[in-house]
Amino acid sequence: MKWVGYATIAYFIAMQAYMLFLAVVSAAALRRNHHLRRFGRVGEMLSSKTSPPVSIIIAAYNEEAGIVDAVRSMSIVRYPRFEIVVINDGSRDNTLAALIEAFDLEKVRIPYRPELESAPIRAIFRGRSGVDITVIDKENGGRADALNAGINVARHSYVFCTDADVVLDPDCLVHSMQRVVEDRERTVGVGGNVRPLNGSRVELGHIIEAGVPRRLIPRMQILEYLRNFLASRPAWSWMNSVPIVSGAFGIWKKSVVVEVGGLTAGHMGEDMDLTMRIHRHMLVRGIPYRIVYEPAAVIWTEVPDTVRVLRRQRIRWHRGLMRVVSDFRDMTFNPRYRQMGTVAWPGFVLFEYLAPIVEFIGWFVVPTAWLLGAIDTTALVWLLLIALGMGLLNSLIALLLDESFGYFNSPTDTSRLIAVAAIENFGLRQLTVLWRIRALLGGKGTRRWGNMERRGVTNLAADSR
Amino acid sequence: MPSDSLLQVAVLVIFTVNALLLMALVILKVIHRRRMHDHDARRKSYLGLLSRCLSFPNNTEPITEAIAEDPAFLDALIDMRNAISGDEVSTLHRIVNRHGVIERQRRHLDSSWLLGRRLRAAVALAELGDELSADTLMAHLDDREPEIRIQCARGLGRIRWTPAIDEIVSRFKEEIPWVRVRFSDTLLGFGTKATWPLLAYVKINHRFDHRGPALALRTIAQVQDDQAVGPLLELLDERLHLEVELATIETLGELGSPEALPPLEQRLRASRWEIRAKAASSLGGLGDPSAIPHLVEAMRDESWWVRRSAAGAIARLPDGVAALYQSLDDEDPYAADAAAEALIDVGELVSARRRADQGGSRHEPLLAHMRGKGNS
Numbered sequence: 001m002k003w004v005g006y007a008t009i010a011y012f013i014a015m016q017a018y019m020l021f022l023a024v025v026s027a028a029a030l031r032r033n034h035h036l037r038r039f040g041r042v043g044e045m046l047s048s049k050t051s052p053p054v055s056i057i058i059a060a061y062n063e064e065a066g067i068v069d070a071v072r073s074m075s076i077v078r079y080p081r082f083e084i085v086v087i088n089d090g091s092r093d094n095t096l097a098a099l100i101e102a103f104d105l106e107k108v109r110i111p112y113r114p115e116l117e118s119a120p121i122r123a124i125f126r127g128r129s130g131v132d133i134t135v136i137d138k139e140n141g142g143r144a145d146a147l148n149a150g151i152n153v154a155r156h157s158y159v160f161c162t163d164a165d166v167v168l169d170p171d172c173l174v175h176s177m178q179r180v181v182e183d184r185e186r187t188v189g190v191g192g193n194v195r196p197l198n199g200s201r202v203e204l205g206h207i208i209e210a211g212v213p214r215r216l217i218p219r220m221q222i223l224e225y226l227r228n229f230l231a232s233r234p235a236w237s238w239m240n241s242v243p244i245v246s247g248a249f250g251i252w253k254k255s256v257v258v259e260v261g262g263l264t265a266g267h268m269g270e271d272m273d274l275t276m277r278i279h280r281h282m283l284v285r286g287i288p289y290r291i292v293y294e295p296a297a298v299i300w301t302e303v304p305d306t307v308r309v310l311r312r313q314r315i316r317w318h319r320g321l322m323r324v325v326s327d328f329r330d331m332t333f334n335p336r337y338r339q340m341g342t343v344a345w346p347g348f349v350l351f352e353y354l355a356p357i358v359e360f361i362g363w364f365v366v367p368t369a370w371l372l373g374a375i376d377t378t379a380l381v382w383l384l385l386i387a388l389g390m391g392l393l394n395s396l397i398a399l400l401l402d403e404s405f406g407y408f409n410s411p412t413d414t415s416r417l418i419a420v421a422a423i424e425n426f427g428l429r430q431l432t433v434l435w436r437i438r439a440l441l442g443g444k445g446t447r448r449w450g451n452m453e454r455r456g457v458t459n460l461a462a463d464s465r
Numbered sequence: 466m467p468s469d470s471l472l473q474v475a476v477l478v479i480f481t482v483n484a485l486l487l488m489a490l491v492i493l494k495v496i497h498r499r500r501m502h503d504h505d506a507r508r509k510s511y512l513g514l515l516s517r518c519l520s521f522p523n524n525t526e527p528i529t530e531a532i533a534e535d536p537a538f539l540d541a542l543i544d545m546r547n548a549i550s551g552d553e554v555s556t557l558h559r560i561v562n563r564h565g566v567i568e569r570q571r572r573h574l575d576s577s578w579l580l581g582r583r584l585r586a587a588v589a590l591a592e593l594g595d596e597l598s599a600d601t602l603m604a605h606l607d608d609r610e611p612e613i614r615i616q617c618a619r620g621l622g623r624i625r626w627t628p629a630i631d632e633i634v635s636r637f638k639e640e641i642p643w644v645r646v647r648f649s650d651t652l653l654g655f656g657t658k659a660t661w662p663l664l665a666y667v668k669i670n671h672r673f674d675h676r677g678p679a680l681a682l683r684t685i686a687q688v689q690d691d692q693a694v695g696p697l698l699e700l701l702d703e704r705l706h707l708e709v710e711l712a713t714i715e716t717l718g719e720l721g722s723p724e725a726l727p728p729l730e731q732r733l734r735a736s737r738w739e740i741r742a743k744a745a746s747s748l749g750g751l752g753d754p755s756a757i758p759h760l761v762e763a764m765r766d767e768s769w770w771v772r773r774s775a776a777g778a779i780a781r782l783p784d785g786v787a788a789l790y791q792s793l794d795d796e797d798p799y800a801a802d803a804a805a806e807a808l809i810d811v812g813e814l815v816s817a818r819r820r821a822d823q824g825g826s827r828h829e830p831l832l833a834h835m836r837g838k839g840n841s
Contacts, residue, residue, distance in 0.1 A: 032580065035580050035581045035584050036584070036612055038581070038584070039581075039584040039585060039587075039588045039612070039616075044615075044619075044647060044650065047650075048646065048647075048650050050646045050649065050650070050680075050683070106814075106818075108809060108814065109805075109835060110806065110809070111769070111802070111806065113769075178643075181642070181643055181646055182641070182642065182643035183641065183642050183643065184642055185642065185676070376469075378469055379469060379472060382469065382472035382473060382475070382476055383472065385476045385479075385480075386472065386475055386476055386479060389476060389479035389480050389483055390479060392483050393479060393482060393483055393486065396483060396486040396487060396490060397486065399490055400486060400489060400490055400493070403490070403493050403494070403497060406497065406501070409494065409497065409498050411494075414490070414491070414494050418487065418490070
């Protein structure tokens with residue numbers, strides 16, 4: 001029992017040290033990014049004829065409520081050249097009809113070269129309304145399958161894979177593609193900063209004012225996203241070891257995605273799987289490359305606002321993570337994969353994948369040790385306070401890092417976020433651990449996509465304020 | 466287990482750090498909000514002051530040293546500079562010089578160790594600098610910070626500092642791609658003065674590097690200087706890296722000189738499909754319908770890219786659309802498909818359907834072709 005106690009404490013210290021290391025490196029990277037953002041390059045990218053064109057690929061399944069708003073918001077992003085490709089993945093609602101009506105689509109015959117496998121295509125439509133939009137109507141095959149079909153028809157060499165339930169910041173493409181132009185030879189992927197949309201004011205597909213919702217579940221996720229996207233990803237990017245480019249915002253060099261065989265259909269963590277396969281592909285072949293994260297490229301997405309939906313999402317995510325960890329276990333502590341194999345990926349496996357297991361074991365070991373007298377009551381209280389304090393510390397660091405972006409400035413928003421940083425340690429965090437354990441144990445889970453009840457971004461944002 | 470005292474110390478440290486972070490967060494939120502608000506308010510009032518100074522040269526409102534040192538005043542100057550033209554620009558420069566704004570920014574750029582301050586100074590010099598700033602800007606073309614190098618080149622371009630052309634072009638070879646691309650944008654500002662330095666750079670370096678010369682060639686294409694055609698045709702006769710050869714062909718297409726017609730037609734028969742495709746699309750840029758028969762032949766190429774590029778090029782040429790309609794009956798079904806795709810791209814399918822609805826249309830062959838594919 002004593003040794004289990006020591007091991008748990010050692011793990012806890014190592015995890016906190018790792019997270020602090022990531023936060024410190026991220027802070028340095030974000031500071032530099034803040035200065036560069038302030039003294040702007042956006043205008044230069046917009047007027048440059050060398051800005052590479054991009055295909056925005058949107059996978060849609062039963063998105064009737066929000067698809068038109070989403071495409072409209074995407075059609076007015078500030079970027080010199082881009083096309084929009086929407087894949088209607090066998091929706092059972094009127095997603096396709098809504099698109100046809102809004103963008104005056106007509107059926108066309110354009111060559112479909114299936115470089116990546118996907119479920120059968122029913123028809124391809126092109127817009128006549130001035131928006132450069134192509135819509136693919138296909139049999140249902142899941143998100144990854146839909147994106148593969150979209151990549152097949154994409155005309156440009158960079159593909160921006162995203163979802164239909166997002167609102168793009170108008171400058172997100174400029175900021176992210178600027179990272180491509182920085183080093184076009186080596187850059188194969190760029191991830192963006194995904195932020196929860198719930199609680200913000202949205203009008204005509206634009207974020208008018210970022211806000212924090214009243215409801216605890218989405219509020220907790222705002223903090224969680226800040227920790228993930230601001231306190232760790234910039235550090236991974238600095239090490240060229242980003243283990244996941246989020247599915248909601250991922251720009252990829254099309255040729256590389258095709259080389260690795262596209263996204264894995266049916267995979268519940270297809271975004272992470274693709275990122276890791278590209279890392280392995282490039283490292284094994286010794287091809288110089290980089291996958292970077294750009295915090296200034298912001299996209300807003302709807303997050304679950306009920307425990308039921310959140311539970312389903314987290315179980316699905318953790319299943320995806322389990323499969324990725326299993327598929328790429330050979331990379332763990334493998335110097336052949338350089339800093340990815342020796343620092344970033346082992347850290348991810350140890351402190352993201354295994355953390356819920358260790359925490360879950362701790363729930364039993366610590367009370368048992370206390371009951372058996374191995375820990376006295378005072379020490380137990382101190383240990384719990386340390387755990388609480390470190391949780392709070394990580395959240396406060398993330399909130400401080402977010403300060404340079406200038407969102408959430410009202411006193412109400414600030415106090416709501418600080419409050420949730422303290423509250424989440426009493427119940428919500430334990431719930432997510434339980435869901436992850438549930439995912440580890442297997443059983444019935446959410447295997448298909450599109451289970452979240454969509455209300456359309458404008459309605460959702462208005463409701464949650 | 467660790468001793469109680471150790472745990473107590475750990476708890477004390479963690480919660481003290483938490484309290485400090487919390488305080489920092491609240492203070493930053495308050496300061497940030499107030500600073501943003503104050504900065505915007507001052508900037509607006511300085512804009513008003515500057516517009517009065519520009520409109521009424523005898524305006525006696527004082528611009529104190531405190532105002533001249535205020536970053537909001539610098540922002541207002543930049544805003545104003547981008548909004549005015551003609552005589553007002555020289556009046557604004559007089560204000561800038563009278564209050565030592567440029568001198569102060571030169572000092573910041575040279576000696577400050579704060580990245581934010583140096584970047585602000587570089588942007589200010591790029592926007593407001595004059596010939597007196599040229600030496601500082603030239604010196605910082607080798608700055609350790611890429612963004613500052615970009616801003617300095619931009620500033621030199623804005624004041625049309627001709628000696629900077631060679632300096633900027635000579636850095637193409639060593640620069641990181643992002644900076645090189647921005648340098649290329651700057652060179653465009655110099656217009657045809659940049660052509661010869663760029664051509665010389667390509668001539669000297671294409672054997673050792675392909676990225677820099679390819680970008681230099683594309684810059685020449687944007688400059689649109691006909692004088693480059695002769696040297697480019699000579700360059701095509703040399704043994705070139707694929708990227709450089711593609712960029713040369715593309716540039717010849719962009720320049721649109723009839724002299725380029727024979728060598729480009731010859732390259733429609735090159736062994737590499739990339740060259741054939743690039744030559745086809747460049748022929749479209751020359752505007753000479755005599756290329757159409759060669760391009761029709763290229764629509765029967767084994768490579769989809771070549772067929773597609775050739776069809777697209779034909780669509781851009783005079784009488785090209787008619788030629789594409791004829792190709793719908795081509796014996797080679799791939800050539801007919803390429804012609805149909807190009808016609809759709811130029812909007813012919815839409816107009817074909819509209820005309821068909823009104824009864825009768827010259828576009829009937831395209832509709833028939835599409836019906837044949839089951840997609841009418």
